Amino acid sequence: MKLNERSVAHYATCDSPADHAGFLRKRVERHHHHAHHHGTSYQRRWFILKGNLLFYFEERESREPVGLVVLEGCTVELCEAAEEFAFAIRFDDAGARAYVLVADGQAAMEAWVKALSRASFDYMRLVVRELEKQLEEACKSLAACRKSPRRSSSSGRKRHLSNPALLPLQEKPAIVENGYSTWGSGGCVPGGAACPDHDGGQAKPPPLPPRRRSATGSATGSPAPSLSPAMLESPVSPDTICFSKLHDWYGQEIVALRREWQERQKRGHL
Amino acid sequence: AVLKKRLVKLVVNFLFYFRTDEAEPIGALLLEHCRITKEEENVFSISFIEEPERKYCFECASEEQCQEWVEALKRASYEFLRRSLIFYRNEIQKMTGKDPLEQYGISEEARFQLGTHRQ
Numbered sequence: 001m002k003l004n005e006r007s008v009a010h011y012a013t014c015d016s017p018a019d020h021a022g023f024l025r026k027r028v029e030r031h032h033h034h035a036h037h038h039g040t041s042y043q044r045r046w047f048i049l050k051g052n053l054l055f056y057f058e059e060r061e062s063r064e065p066v067g068l069v070v071l072e073g074c075t076v077e078l079c080e081a082a083e084e085f086a087f088a089i090r091f092d093d094a095g096a097r098a099y100v101l102v103a104d105g106q107a108a109m110e111a112w113v114k115a116l117s118r119a120s121f122d123y124m125r126l127v128v129r130e131l132e133k134q135l136e137e138a139c140k141s142l143a144a145c146r147k148s149p150r151r152s153s154s155s156g157r158k159r160h161l162s163n164p165a166l167l168p169l170q171e172k173p174a175i176v177e178n179g180y181s182t183w184g185s186g187g188c189v190p191g192g193a194a195c196p197d198h199d200g201g202q203a204k205p206p207p208l209p210p211r212r213r214s215a216t217g218s219a220t221g222s223p224a225p226s227l228s229p230a231m232l233e234s235p236v237s238p239d240t241i242c243f244s245k246l247h248d249w250y251g252q253e254i255v256a257l258r259r260e261w262q263e264r265q266k267r268g269h270l
Numbered sequence: 271a272v273l274k275k276r277l278v279k280l281v282v283n284f285l286f287y288f289r290t291d292e293a294e295p296i297g298a299l300l301l302e303h304c305r306i307t308k309e310e311e312n313v314f315s316i317s318f319i320e321e322p323e324r325k326y327c328f329e330c331a332s333e334e335q336c337q338e339w340v341e342a343l344k345r346a347s348y349e350f351l352r353r354s355l356i357f358y359r360n361e362i363q364k365m366t367g368k369d370p371l372e373q374y375g376i377s378e379e380a381r382f383q384l385g386t387h388r389q
Contacts, residue, residue: 118376128358130370131370
């Protein structure tokens with residue numbers, strides 16, 4: 001399966017701040033033909049969490065990740081492994097491989113489990129929708145306050161109702177970029193702190209997410225060579241087949257496996 | 271460039287594409303640090319920050335469908351969601367004096383702090 005590899009690697013290694021980072025030992029999952037090696041082994045990798053993506057690198061200084069885990073449709077739980085401070089990322093899709101990771105200590109383990117548990121896009125979207133509702137309600141009750149006759153408040157302090165920062169719900173500021181407003185404004189480095197926003201320093205308020213649209217049918221039998229995009233019917237449940245493929249794509253760990261093979265060759269195991 | 275008919279699915283911050291009859295995708299685009307551009311009629315493109323001249327072009331069946339895709343894709347990144355969350359949190363806090371994230375027990379997390387992820 002193809003992936004925009006260069007962009008993914010760029011995202012993994014660019015300056016944009018990581019949500020969590022650190023060394024973890026990752027259990028090596030043996031495939032069938034490696035079955036002659038029966039022990040469980042772990043590899044120390046440098047892990048970076050950005051959004052719903054967990055990247056891992058051979059070394060902290062490596063310029064490209066050797067692996068990627070998409071944290072959707074998964075649970076993160078403490079692990080009954082021989083190792084102390086072990087936890088596992090397991091997927092709802094039974095066919096997908098689990099990731100067993102080992103932290104350096106109790107605090108590190110807890111920090112990772114906490115960070116990974118809430119890393120999914122779905123979770124983020126849930127929270128955003130909640131807040132959107134809350135803001136709407138807050139605006140409504142404020143509008144209701146405005147309409148009712150003013151009474152002097154018991155504290156004597158005037159409540160300033162005409163808050164200039166209040167954004168009317170009907171207003172939809174244009175989105176310039178895909179949540180990345182500084183791109184294009186004079187050659188900014190992604191995530192670089194020195195870069196000014198388009199509108200001079202204020203965080204540009206993102207518009208309200210659109211109401212969920214019904215699935216548009218895919219065009220069939222069209223003679224012209226064109227795309228027929230189909231909207232995802234249920235944005236809440238990710239397509240686990242797709243994500244398994246992504247894990248496999250990156251899960252090869254070609255460099256590491258090759259080196260292991262070479263070492264075993266030297267030791268005469270083959 | 272030849273246009274190939276594909277089934278395209280937006281799943282969280284990934285755009286998967288399939289040959290029309292197949293269950294498994296032939297490819298995916300991670301939609302972070304990308305720019306969605308409306309091109310000519312029925313057409314939009316996706317390009318990425320480290321290679322802006324390289325455009326992935328998509329032709330839709332109609333202009334309306336094209337607009338729907340552009341809007342959906344612009345909101346499809348995790349980073350966009352994060353900015354939305356920070357914005358709403360800030361607005362609610364200003365209006366009500368309360369931090370709405372406290373009830374979720376995530377108010378201290380670095381990823382939700384105002385200013386942590388400013389460019």
